[in-house]
Amino acid sequence: MSVEIALRAARVRYGPLEALHGIDLPVPPATVTVLLGRNGSGRTTVLRALAGTVPLSGGRVLWRGDDVTRLHAHRRARRGLCFVPDRRAVYATLTVAENLELGAPGRNFAPALDAYPELRPLLPRRAGTLSGGEQRMLALSRALLTPARVVLVDEPALGMSPAVAARTYRLLCDLCDRGAAVVVAEQRPPAGLPPGTLAHELRRGALSFSGEPAEFTYRRRSSGRA
Structure with missing residues (x-):
């Protein structure tokens, strides 16, 4: 399996608390990878470690074989990494149009409005006044407008309607x-995942399962945790 980006024996500490305990996580190209787990399991920290918004206390981050562990988040973004966090993912004081312009090469943000036409009538509004689902659509538009090689999204559908x-x-x-x-963090496998999707469950900062989403769901049901 080819690997786009990976964590190798990655450890992250928040003060005296170790949030990741030596995780190995390969992320292949052209594939959806789903990080599963409850709040506090470490899935958000994995995304932040890949994005460079939290430093590792041990281990490495490799991107196409290059060690980028010490590469700052903005440098990783320039190399083609797009990170959409679950909170503070938009510039609240800017309008929707201004948010889109920041992420649009040549200020062409038509693809975002084609993907989320709900944003079109909201263009003059400040992003901080939008609902949670509307802010999520705006934040995700960055990933659609940027030609990224790695896309990390924490709870993509947070606050959205099922459709x-x-x-x-x-x-x-x-x-x-x-x-x-594409790497997404979710509490449980979402519907509509394509064939070839990889799933990894985290518990207390360690990987407890790696495989296909269907296998993960079957194991949970068999153990009575569905």
Whole structure:
């Protein structure tokens, strides 16, 4: 299996608390990788470690074989990494149009409005006044407008209606079709994942399962944890 980006024996500490305990996580290109787990399991920290927004206390981050452990987040972004966090993912004091312009090469943000036409009548509004689902659509538009090689999204469908959530996952799958490595963090496997999707469950900062989403769901049901 070819690898786009990976964590190798990665450890992350928040003060005296170790949040990741030596995780190995390969992320292949042109594939959706789903990080599963409850709040506090470490899935958000994995995304932040890949993005460079939290430093490792041990281990490495490799990107196409290059050690980028000490590469700052903005440098990783310039290399083609797009990170959409679950909170503070938009510039609240800027309008929707201004947010889109920041992420649009040549200020052409038509693809974002084609993907999320709900944003069109909101263009003059400040992003901080939008609902949670509307802010999520705006934040995800960055990934659609930026030609990224790695796309990291924490809870993509947070606050969205089921129909918009399903559309969002189709859009993320489209990015995979263009060759991007897409990593999402969710509490449980979302519907509509494409064939070849990889799932990893985290518990207390360690990987407890790696395999296909269907296998993960079957194991949970068999153990009575569904």
